Amino acid sequence: MRAREYIQDLASNGCHYFTTADAFEAVAGNPPAVRAQLRRLKQQGLIAEPARSFHVIVPPEYKRLGCLPADQFIDHLMQVWGEPYYVALLSAAERHGAAHQRPQATQVMVRKSRQILECGQIRVEFIARGDLEKMPVTMLNTPRGVLRYSTPEVTALELVGYPNQAGGLDNVATVLSDLAEEMAADKLLEAARLSPLSWSQRLGHLLELVGQGELAQALGPYVREHARSYTPLRRAASIAGAKRVSSWKLIVNVEVEPEQ
Numbered sequence: 001m002r003a004r005e006y007i008q009d010l011a012s013n014g015c016h017y018f019t020t021a022d023a024f025e026a027v028a029g030n031p032p033a034v035r036a037q038l039r040r041l042k043q044q045g046l047i048a049e050p051a052r053s054f055h056v057i058v059p060p061e062y063k064r065l066g067c068l069p070a071d072q073f074i075d076h077l078m079q080v081w082g083e084p085y086y087v088a089l090l091s092a093a094e095r096h097g098a099a100h101q102r103p104q105a106t107q108v109m110v111r112k113s114r115q116i117l118e119c120g121q122i123r124v125e126f127i128a129r130g131d132l133e134k135m136p137v138t139m140l141n142t143p144r145g146v147l148r149y150s151t152p153e154v155t156a157l158e159l160v161g162y163p164n165q166a167g168g169l170d171n172v173a174t175v176l177s178d179l180a181e182e183m184a185a186d187k188l189l190e191a192a193r194l195s196p197l198s199w200s201q202r203l204g205h206l207l208e209l210v211g212q213g214e215l216a217q218a219l220g221p222y223v224r225e226h227a228r229s230y231t232p233l234r235r236a237a238s239i240a241g242a243k244r245v246s247s248w249k250l251i252v253n254v255e256v257e258p259e260q
Helices: 003-012 020-026 031-043 060-065 074-081 089-095 152-161 169-182 185-192 197-209 213-226
Strands: 017-019 047-051 054-057 106-110 117-119 122-128 137-142 145-150 243-245 250-252
Touching: 003 017, 003 020, 003 031, 003 054, 017 020, 017 074, 020 031, 020 054, 031 047, 047 074, 047 117, 074 106, 074 145, 089 106, 089 145, 089 152, 089 169, 145 152, 152 169, 152 185, 152 197, 169 197, 185 197, 185 213, 197 213, 197 250
Parallel strands: 106 122
Antiparallel strands: 017 054, 047 054, 117 122, 137 145, 243 250
């Protein structure tokens, strides 16, 4: 079997991924000859290589992208890497219906930071969270399988925890106003207990700011019981002369203006 026949056979069976090792096993020839066949298929736009030794078959409808969409190969790539993951932050918020600012890359939470992955017009940004395996996730179907997403509640907490990856606090507040419709108070408290306390302090304040007082109230008793010190709303900004909100033990050292 030659490489072109191999990928045609895979695609006809609904599989759009393979590793270089898989190809060595299935395609006739020694490794250098098989690699040469794969290079030709890549030059013809029939396959792409989002990550070293991990290939995707590119159907005609995605040829202009030069790759499969990220949500159609991330789960399989992470299985090959043996990595826990979930789609997070603005990418998860978009899937949950909050899409004011479409992320330029698919954002994926992993245990340790990795370089941005680029494949044609597709970009995948990896964000590190060492305890991600404790986080509740939602499994959603894609045209090529399933994908793990952070729940709306985990997404909300991580948006305030990683504001630089979420377009800044103004955008975080804007997204929260839509994401709140998908959130449940009991699940928010459950996720809060698994996350840094400072995230709950910031999130409670921002939820009140966007008119989601009921959700904020779910975090109030938890913060009052456990918060021992004030935390800044924005970590990198000066706290000199900033207003203090005692209910959240929060130093409001920046003005947040969500889009209307």
